Amino acid sequence: xxxxxxxxxxxxxxxxxxxxxxxxxxxxxxxxxxxxxxxxxxxxxxxxxxxxxxxxxxxxxxxxxxxxxxxxxxxxxxxxxxxxxxxxxxxxxxxxxxxxxxxxxxxxxxxxxxxxxxxxxxxxxx
Amino acid sequence: xxxxxxxxxxxxxxxxxxxxxxxxxxxxxxxxxxxxxxxxxxxxxxxxxxxxxxxxxxxxxxxxxxxxxxxxxxxxxxxxxxxxxxxxxxxxxxxxxxxxxxxxxxxxxxxxxxxxxxxxxxxxxxxxxxxxxxxxxxxxxxxxxxxxxxxxxxxxxxxxxxxxxxxxxxxxxxxxxxxxxxxxxxxxxxxxxxxxxxxxxxxxxxxxxxxxxxxxxxxxxxxxxxxxxxxxxxxxxxxxxxxxxxxxxxxxxxxxxxxxxxxxxxxxxxxxxxxxxxxxxxxxxxxxxxxxxxxxxxxxxxxxxxxxxxxxxxxxxxxxxxxxxxxxxxxxxxxxxxxxxxxxxxxxxxxxxxxxxxxxxxxxxxxxxxxxxxxxxxxxxxxxxxxxxxxxxxxxxxxxxxxxxxxxxxxxxxxxxxxxxxxxxxxxxxxxxxxxxxxxxxxxxxxxxxxxxxxxxxxxxxxxx
Numbered sequence: 001x002x003x004x005x006x007x008x009x010x011x012x013x014x015x016x017x018x019x020x021x022x023x024x025x026x027x028x029x030x031x032x033x034x035x036x037x038x039x040x041x042x043x044x045x046x047x048x049x050x051x052x053x054x055x056x057x058x059x060x061x062x063x064x065x066x067x068x069x070x071x072x073x074x075x076x077x078x079x080x081x082x083x084x085x086x087x088x089x090x091x092x093x094x095x096x097x098x099x100x101x102x103x104x105x106x107x108x109x110x111x112x113x114x115x116x117x118x119x120x121x122x123x124x125x126x
Numbered sequence: 127x128x129x130x131x132x133x134x135x136x137x138x139x140x141x142x143x144x145x146x147x148x149x150x151x152x153x154x155x156x157x158x159x160x161x162x163x164x165x166x167x168x169x170x171x172x173x174x175x176x177x178x179x180x181x182x183x184x185x186x187x188x189x190x191x192x193x194x195x196x197x198x199x200x201x202x203x204x205x206x207x208x209x210x211x212x213x214x215x216x217x218x219x220x221x222x223x224x225x226x227x228x229x230x231x232x233x234x235x236x237x238x239x240x241x242x243x244x245x246x247x248x249x250x251x252x253x254x255x256x257x258x259x260x261x262x263x264x265x266x267x268x269x270x271x272x273x274x275x276x277x278x279x280x281x282x283x284x285x286x287x288x289x290x291x292x293x294x295x296x297x298x299x300x301x302x303x304x305x306x307x308x309x310x311x312x313x314x315x316x317x318x319x320x321x322x323x324x325x326x327x328x329x330x331x332x333x334x335x336x337x338x339x340x341x342x343x344x345x346x347x348x349x350x351x352x353x354x355x356x357x358x359x360x361x362x363x364x365x366x367x368x369x370x371x372x373x374x375x376x377x378x379x380x381x382x383x384x385x386x387x388x389x390x391x392x393x394x395x396x397x398x399x400x401x402x403x404x405x406x407x408x409x410x411x412x413x414x415x416x417x418x419x420x421x422x423x424x425x426x427x428x429x430x431x432x433x434x435x436x437x438x439x440x441x442x443x444x445x446x447x448x449x450x451x452x453x454x455x456x457x458x459x460x461x462x463x464x465x466x467x468x469x470x471x472x473x474x475x476x477x478x479x480x481x482x483x484x485x486x487x488x489x490x491x492x493x494x495x496x497x498x499x500x501x502x503x504x505x506x507x508x509x510x511x512x513x514x515x516x517x518x519x520x521x522x523x524x525x526x527x528x529x530x531x532x533x534x535x536x537x538x539x540x541x542x543x544x545x546x547x548x549x550x551x552x553x554x555x556x557x558x559x560x561x562x563x564x565x566x567x568x569x570x571x572x573x574x575x576x577x578x579x580x581x582x583x584x585x586x587x588x589x590x591x
Contacts, residue, residue: 030487037477044434044480045441045457046473047465056474062537063426063478070423071494074416080496081503083332084318084553085577087362104225108445119444122451122459 030069032061128342128591134197135348137290138238141196145186148196152182152240154289155198159243162286167269168261169283171203172211173243181240192237193352199239200284200293202277203247205336206325207231214327215247215259215276218467219446228325229360230294230336230353237352242291245279249469250433251298251329252276254542255531256305258471262528265308267567271525274305280339281305281313292349293339298329299425300546302337303558307520307570310560312346312587313339317577318553319364321350322357330432331362333425333550343559343587350580364578368555373581375514377408378573383418384518384545395569396519399561399590406589412513414548416505420498421548426540427482427495428551434479437472440464474536503552510576515586518545520558520570549574557583559590 141147204214206224213219248258256278263278265271266286273282277295295302297315306313315337340346357363442463482491549556561571575582
């Protein structure tokens with residue numbers, strides 16, 4: 001059985017090997033580090049404090065290693081079930097319907113984040 | 127045995143001719159809300175007395191008297207009610223008052239229901255014990271213990287009230303069955319797509335199902351029939367509804383693998399109940415080895431992936447918690463609000479889901495989980511070729527104490543959903559009914575039916591009762 005780890009920076013990305021039946025299996029083998037979790041959190045627009053990182057890393061590691069990675073054991077060639085029941089596209093007529101008014105749309109915005117009938121947002125350009 | 131006089135159907139029949147019964151029952155429920163709030167039992171998130179009085183005045187004039195005429199209905203916080211704060215148990219949606227009713231609310235109102243109050247839940251439904259929120263509901267059987275989650279307030283109040291009332295709950299991985307089991311009442315989770323998700327603050331789109339909670343199976347079934355139906359505003363809404371023909375049940379099978387991780391006492395109570403059922407049905411054993419091994423992993427990958435994308439829209443603009451944008455860049459502002467307002471549990475799940483969708487991992491986790499889900503659905507469908515219903519204990523334990531829950535790691539927490547997750551992942555309708563008690567604490571038995579065979583669940587639950 002030949003196996004070959006692929007390295008992406010510090011993260012062991014995947015080990016794939018040929019099993020005796022000649023089928024290539026992908027084994028996701030992830031090293032869950034503080035750096036990885038901080039990077040993922042940043043992608044999800046979360047600033048984690050050091051205390052949070054210390055708390056989350058072992059918890060997340062346990063979930064990924066002991067639970068998520070269980071799926072590596074099983075070979076699944078089936079079509080994915082993005083929904084549990086069969087659904088199909090449904091077309092509808094392109095008709096104009098009454099929506100909410102501008103005033104209503106602004107109702108849930110705080111006074112600070114509303115101006116001249118518009119939502120006020122943060123800067124987009126750096 | 128449930129007496130006819132104890133059912134909502136009986137109450138509605140009487141109330142149609144005597145409105146004073148509606149007023150009397152409502153006054154009773156309202157005093158229970160106040161009483162439970164005073165005792166800090168935390169079932170109710172939001173109650174607006176003026177809004178309820180306005181509904182009663184309208185109901186008094188109503189020409190059509192519907193199937194839920196005058197029945198007080200509480201609503202899980204994640205379901206939008208027009209003008210009433212709806213925040214799915216979170217901090218980040220504090221202050222959000224929807225401009226519209228969810229489809230289930232429209233349907234309940236059309237049948238004469240009084241939309242009474244919002245009930246407490248885990249933040250966005252993230253939990254098995256309703257402890258991941260500010261107002262943690264306490265089990266009416268023992269206030270030191272959990273109501274179960276995430277629809278904890280809904281089940282807790284249903285068990286607490288002595289009056290006529292039903293609750294609209296929601297389940298992603300077991301959030302109706304788990305609290306129903308811990309609180310000794312009935313919870314029905316329908317087939318995925320049977321009830322419109324329009325107006326539900328979503329957790330995981332391919333898993334979320336709005337369902338019904340009641341003191342008995344007939345009440346829960348009545349509520350489900352009112353809220354179910356096609357809705358063009360939900361792209362996954364099913365057009366044909368549940369199967370109305372043939373609800374006869376002959377053969378049941380006990381899912382033996384699901385017993386393995388259960389507490390010995392829980393096993394005994396459930397097995398005893400099942401042996402009593404042999405008088406009515408043929409009962410055999412079945413094994414679902416793939417579900418017992420892989421359902422939890424596939425479920426938590428899919429659920430966190432979908433949750434992390436759903437929660438991406440919550441960024442402190444337009445509604446809910448907001449801050450001061452000042453001269454901040456949008457990345458900085460969004461991160462600031464999200465970091466401040468999401469709880470630990472939400473942050474963990476967002477991180478897990480974002481990780482499993484990241485380039486390089488997407489195929490190994492997210493896509494793989496969706497393929498495994500097909501396998502797991504097939505395993506259920508094969509079992510349904512031979513059996514009309516499948517049975518298992520709803521929860522592996524009785525309601526734990528809050529101090530016991532604190533000791534669990536997040537993964538041990540997830541593992542509590544072992545028996546409820548497979549049916550939820552497969553979108554299969556299921557019911558939890560009380561099977562007995564251990565030292566005064568309720569134990570639930572769960573029955574799972576094939577897609578759209580909700581009627582089998584009602585007929586089975588009536589035999590159970």
